[in-house]
Amino acid sequence: xxxxxxxxxxxxxxxxxxxxxxxxxxxxxxxxxxxxxxxxxxxxxxxxxxxxxxxxxxxxxxxxxxxxxxxxxxxxxxxxxxxxxxxxxxxxxxxxxxxxxxxxxxxxxxxxxxxxxxxxxxxxxxxxxxxxxxxxxxxxxxxxxxxxxxxxxxxxxxxxxxxxxxxxxxxxxxxxxxxxxxxxxxxxxxxxxxxxxxxxxxxxxxxxxxxxxxxxxxxxxxxxxxxxxxxxxxxxxxxxxxxxxxxxxxxxxxxxxxxxxxxxxxxxxxxxxxxxxxxxxxxxxxxx
Amino acid sequence: xxxxxxxxxxxxxxxxxxxxxxxxxxxxxxxxxxxxxxxxxxxxxxxxxxxxxxxxxxxxxxxxxxxxxxxxxxxxxxxxxxxxxxxxxxxxxxxxxxxxxxxxxxxxxxxxxxxxxxxxxxxxxxxxxxxxxxxxxxxxxxxxxxxxxxxxxxxxxxxxxxxxxxxxxxxxxxxxxxxxxxxxxxxxxxxxxxxxxxxxxxxxxxxxxxxxxxxxxxxxxxxxxxxxxxxxxxxxxxxxxxxxxxxxxxxxxxxxxxxxxxxxxxxxxxxxxxxxxxxxxxxxxxxxxxxxxxxxxxxxxxxxxxxxxxxxxxxxxxxxxxxxxxxxxxxxxxxxxxxxxxxxxxxxxxxxxxxxxxxxxxxxxxxxxxxxxxxxxxxxxxxxxxxxxxxxxxxxxxxxxxxxxxxxxxxxxxxxxxxxxxxxx
Numbered sequence: 001x002x003x004x005x006x007x008x009x010x011x012x013x014x015x016x017x018x019x020x021x022x023x024x025x026x027x028x029x030x031x032x033x034x035x036x037x038x039x040x041x042x043x044x045x046x047x048x049x050x051x052x053x054x055x056x057x058x059x060x061x062x063x064x065x066x067x068x069x070x071x072x073x074x075x076x077x078x079x080x081x082x083x084x085x086x087x088x089x090x091x092x093x094x095x096x097x098x099x100x101x102x103x104x105x106x107x108x109x110x111x112x113x114x115x116x117x118x119x120x121x122x123x124x125x126x127x128x129x130x131x132x133x134x135x136x137x138x139x140x141x142x143x144x145x146x147x148x149x150x151x152x153x154x155x156x157x158x159x160x161x162x163x164x165x166x167x168x169x170x171x172x173x174x175x176x177x178x179x180x181x182x183x184x185x186x187x188x189x190x191x192x193x194x195x196x197x198x199x200x201x202x203x204x205x206x207x208x209x210x211x212x213x214x215x216x217x218x219x220x221x222x223x224x225x226x227x228x229x230x231x232x233x234x235x236x237x238x239x240x241x242x243x244x245x246x247x248x249x250x251x252x253x254x255x256x257x258x259x260x261x262x263x264x265x266x267x268x269x270x271x272x273x274x275x276x277x278x279x280x281x282x283x284x285x286x287x288x
Numbered sequence: 289x290x291x292x293x294x295x296x297x298x299x300x301x302x303x304x305x306x307x308x309x310x311x312x313x314x315x316x317x318x319x320x321x322x323x324x325x326x327x328x329x330x331x332x333x334x335x336x337x338x339x340x341x342x343x344x345x346x347x348x349x350x351x352x353x354x355x356x357x358x359x360x361x362x363x364x365x366x367x368x369x370x371x372x373x374x375x376x377x378x379x380x381x382x383x384x385x386x387x388x389x390x391x392x393x394x395x396x397x398x399x400x401x402x403x404x405x406x407x408x409x410x411x412x413x414x415x416x417x418x419x420x421x422x423x424x425x426x427x428x429x430x431x432x433x434x435x436x437x438x439x440x441x442x443x444x445x446x447x448x449x450x451x452x453x454x455x456x457x458x459x460x461x462x463x464x465x466x467x468x469x470x471x472x473x474x475x476x477x478x479x480x481x482x483x484x485x486x487x488x489x490x491x492x493x494x495x496x497x498x499x500x501x502x503x504x505x506x507x508x509x510x511x512x513x514x515x516x517x518x519x520x521x522x523x524x525x526x527x528x529x530x531x532x533x534x535x536x537x538x539x540x541x542x543x544x545x546x547x548x549x550x551x552x553x554x555x556x557x558x559x560x561x562x563x564x565x566x567x568x569x570x571x572x573x574x575x576x577x578x579x580x581x582x583x584x585x586x587x588x589x590x591x592x593x594x595x596x597x598x599x600x601x602x603x604x605x606x607x608x609x610x611x612x613x614x615x616x617x618x619x620x621x622x623x624x625x626x627x628x629x630x631x632x633x634x635x636x637x638x639x640x641x642x643x644x645x646x647x648x649x650x651x652x653x654x655x656x657x658x659x660x661x662x663x664x665x666x667x668x669x670x671x672x673x674x675x676x677x678x679x680x681x682x683x684x685x686x687x688x689x690x691x692x693x694x695x696x697x698x699x700x701x702x703x704x705x706x707x708x709x710x711x712x713x
Contacts, residue, residue: 039306043299064291068298075302082306084352084365087376100367103351133329135360136322170319171358179359185305188298254329 017041021094028086035082035093042081042097047074049101053110065118068188073111077101112222120193121200121208122215124286127187129219132257137179140171141288142257146216148283157263158252159243159270180288197286212284217260224258231255236265243270321363321385323400324354333385333402340402350389350396355380368396381405413498442499449495453488537570544577647672648688651681652700653707662705681710
């Protein structure tokens with residue numbers, strides 16, 4: 001009986017919240033207030049839309065991995081809505097939110113979906129590469145997680161100058177302090193899953209790395225589309241010219257972090273002997 | 289942990305993360321702000337207390353703009369309109385970023401400007417200036433008046449502080465006994481007063497420096513105003529010259545349109561109201577028109593020449609034919625006229641041809657003792673016929689000679705029976 005009353009109350013609250021979201025808000029502050037009170041409703045709504053999209057495109061399975069994937073993207077859409085929606089006032093928040101999600105789902109590949117990327121190792125790599133697209137800290141940390149490099153090696157491999165070098169050390173520090181944990185939380189990786197990944201890295205290094213290379217290529221192929229579109233793969237001579245002339249600092253940092261092949265191609269062209277002769281191989285690191 | 293619990297934990301963690309939006313306060317003071325257009329990174333704004341700007345031109349429409357920290361936290365964003373402008377000021381800690389996005393059919397453009405928070409001194413200064421604004425009399429030039437009021441207020445403040453300092457010093461010098469009486473406290477007081485003095489001096493120094501800065505800023509502002517005026521003057525003069533050029537071109541066009549037929553008029557008349565933008569096109573059209581006219585004139589001239597040549601050839605041919613068929617010059621002339629009438633297209637160079645159609649008339653006197661018979665025979669030889677006789681001069685009409693008249697007369701004069709010859713009576 002009590003349970004039924006509780007459920008009825010929740011339903012009533014939900015209805016009130018939705019009807020409030022359907023009304024016009026006139027100012028950014030009003031938008032913040034109304035939306036912040038309706039976050040669970042909006043998150044469930046966005047998650048529901050994402051699930052429907054996955055079902056309709058034949059990418060859905062009834063398991064926790066898919067549920068987490070839908071939740072992750074639902075929260076991603078909601079975050080963008082919270083920030084951008086307040087510039088759209090006056091508006092009806094619910095309709096604006098629906099249109100934003102619909103716009104995302106009308107893109108050719110709204111998110112990076114691959115069944116193997118829903119498993120712990122896949123989610124770990126997907127999380128790292130996805131974060132690298134929006135965070136310079138994660139981008140620089142990708143060199144560490146892919147090859148085990150520290151700041152010095154990253155600076156040497158990308159041929160950076162003094163000023164940029166300082167930034168690399170900062171990126172590393174911030175990633176260790178908070179970035180890595182935030183990313184793992186966003187991907188829904190539990191402590192147990194991370195411990196299992198570390199264990200696999202120790203015990204079955206070769207298999208772990210080869211599986212990692214296969215999955216990271218899938219993720220990189222998707223997310224590299226998000227780097228500036230004038231950053232294509234280059235030949236060794238083009239890389240050499242860029243390194244020796246000292247231009248394209250951003251190009252080097254962004255592209256090389258997101259392209260395993262170009263790291264091989266450009267290896268050593270601007271290092272002046274500070275790097276080893278042997279080309280780098282993927283050596284996945286779980287911890288920052 | 290079961291399936292449901294794990295999922296619920298993840299959902300709660302996501303909700304918590306969303307409700308604790310750290311966005312507006314997490315950015316480090318000197319960290320650049322990453323700018324994303326349509327979820328692609330396009331550049332960064334330096335956030336080190338200077339006014340940094342970023343201009344992005346996109347071939348595609350701009351849909352979204354996002355500002356993120358180096359660790360990827362979303363600081364703010366904007367959804368761009370399909371067409372037209374949208375501006376937004378996004379607060380980032382105490383600083384702000386001003387975004388202006390413009391979408392057109394050709395693509396989108398974004399202007400982002402970092403606006404640092406005003407420093408302590410600039411805030412204080414603003415407050416003082418506001419007070420001064422309230423006290424001072426308003427003048428028409430508000431920008432200069434504002435600066436002048438600020439300077440005046442600063443100077444007054446500086447003067448008060450200097451007077452206070454001098455009074456303080458004088459008090460100490462005028463009461464040395466008091467200083468001696470309180471020997472026990474003197475050391476401490478001296479320390480305090482020296483400290484205060486140092487503080488005051490420091491503040492005075494600060495004020496002097498600020499005053500200097502204000503002076504410099506005022507000077508720069510005045511220079512800027514002067515430059516602005518110059519630029520405005522240049523702009524207006526260039527505008528005038530452009531406008532006058534347009535008027536000239538229009539006049540020229542009208543003149544030409546009057547001279548040329550209606551078809552040409554249609555071809556060259558510019559669409560009404562196109563204004564300055566079409567000036568170049570108008571000039572080009574005028575030039576083309578002039579060239580076309582010149583070409584047409586050349587063609588007409590060449591046609592006329594060709595007609596003359598053709599007419600001469602026809603004439604020669606007729607004469608040859610007449611010679612062969614009919615020796616009678618009168619019939620020849622009559623038949624010539626007849627042919628002329630029939631041959632209308634050859635009348636292009638009418639004046640020239642008419643001189644050739646009429647018989648050649650000249651006057652001649654014969655040597656004394658020349659018989660009338662000899663004269664008649666000579667006239668016959670010339671295929672002419674005699675006209676009136678006036679004061680010894682005999683009028684003779686012949687078929688126009690093939691040689692020029694002067695040369696013809698010279699030839700006649702050289703003949704035995706001819707004494708003199710002339711064209712005019």
